[in-house]
C-alpha cells in the first residue's frame with residue numbers, strides 16, 4: 494500500500510487479498526487456514542461455492558460476526574438467522590420490490606442532478622469520484638429508504654464512517670476466548686460512544702416520522718423502508734413484530750450496505766470508462782438513443798433496454814466486486830465435495846478469486862471487456878457459479894435491483910452531460926477497506942459536451 498501499482502492493470506487480487514492469492518497458489522483452490530483459534534475453509538471452486546450458498550437446510554449459516562462488524566450491522570438482515578431473518582427479509586423484499594423501485598427513480602435522478610449542478614460546466618474541471626459518489630449514494634439511500642436526506646443523515650454517515658475505519662483497523666485482530674474478555678483495545682471505548690450516537694440519531698429519525706403521523710401531517714407511517722419498519726414495530730401479532738433494537742440494526746444495515754457497495758461500483762465504473770473511451774462512447778450513444786436529453790426513467794421498460802450499460806456494470810463488478818468475503822459457518826457435521834467438515838468451522842468465499850480465474854473467463858481475464866457479457870452471464874463464464882458480485886441463493890443481495898437502477902440513473906446522467914478522462918494525478922491502488930476501494934480516490938477530468 495506504500496506505493497501505487499506500476500500500471501493500470503485490473504489484476505488486483507495479488508494486491509487486494511495477497512494472502513488469499515498466495516495461498517491458492519500454494520495450496521490449491523480450497524484450503525484450510527486459521528484465524529486465531531478458528532479454522533477457516535477457503536472455498537473458491539465454483540460448484541462448491543454453489544453448494545454452500547444455495548443450501549436451504551441451515552447447514553451453512555451466516556458466520557457469527559466479530560465485535561466490530563456486529564457494531565456496524567447489529568443483528569440486521571446481513572447477519573440475522575432463522576425467524577428474525579425471515580421476517581426482516583420479507584419486509585426488505587417488499588420495500589425494494591421492482592414496482593416500488595420504479596417510484597424511486599425520480600428521487601434518484603434528483604440527487605444526481607444536485608451533484609451535477611455542483612460539478613458545473615467548466616472544461617477540464619477535476620472531480621474526485623469516490624467522494625462525489627459517497628455523498629450521492631448516501632443521499633439516495635436516505636431519501637428513498639428513510640424519507641430523509643444527506644444533510645439530516647450526515648451525522649449518521651459520519652459515525653458509520655468512523656465505525657468502518659475502526660472495523661478496518663481491526664479486521665485482522667484475533668478474538669481470543671476467555672482472555673479476549675479482559676482485553677480492551679484502544680478503539681473499544683470509542684466504539685461504544687459511536688454506537689450510542691448512531692442509535693440516538695436513528696431514534697430521532699423514527700420519532701420524527703411518528704410525530705408526523707400523530708400530528709396528521711402524514712396519513713400513515715409511509716410505504717418506504719422506514720415506514721414498513723415502524724409498522725412492523727407496532728404489529729399486534731408477536732410473530733410479525735420487530736423490536737426497537739431490531740429496527741435500529743436494520744437502519745444501520747441499510748445505511749451501510751446500501752451506500753458503501755454502490756459507491757464502489759460507481760467509482761470503479763467511472764475509472765474503467767475514463768480509461769476505455771470506446772466503451773464510454775458506446776454507453777453514451779445507448780443513453781441518448783433510449784432517453785435523448787430526458788432524465789432516465791422507467792417508461793417502456795427503458796432501464797431493461799440498457800444492454801451496453803448492463804454489460805459495463807457486470808464487467809466492473811467482475812473486476813472490482815465490492816463484497817470481498819462471503820462468510821458462513823458449518824452448523825453440523827457435513828460433507829462438502831470430498832471434504833468432511835466438522836461443525837463450527839468457518840467458510841470463506843472470496844469472489845475476487847473466481848472472478849479472476851483464466852480457466853473460467855479465458856486468458857484475457859484481467860482485461861476490461863464488457864462484450865464478454867453480451868449474451869449474459871451464462872455465455873461469459875465457463876461456469877456461472879463463478880460469478881457472484883451479489884452473492885447467490887437465499888442470502889443473495891436484497892438491494893441488487895436498487896443498486897443497478899441507481900447506477901444506471903447516475904451514469905446515464907453523467908454521460909448525457911460530459912465526456913470524461915482520467916486525471917494524470919490518479920494513482921492506481923485498489924485496497925481492501927471492508928469493500929474494495931481506490932486508496933487515493935479516483936480523479937476524473939470533465940469535458941462538458
Ligand code: HEM
Nearest residue numbers: 570571750751754755758816819882883884888890892896
Ligand atoms: C453494487 C452494489 C451491491 C453489491 C455488490 C452488493 C453485494 C452483496 C452481496 C455479495 C451480498 C451477499 C452476502 C453473503 O452472501 O454473505 C449482499 C447481501 C445483502 N445486501 Fe447487497 N450489495 C449491493 C448493494 C446493496 C444495496 C443497495 C442494499 C440495500 C438497499 C443492499 C443490502 C443488502 C442486504 C440487506 C444483504 C443481506 C441479505 C440477506 O442476507 O438476506 N445491498 N449484497
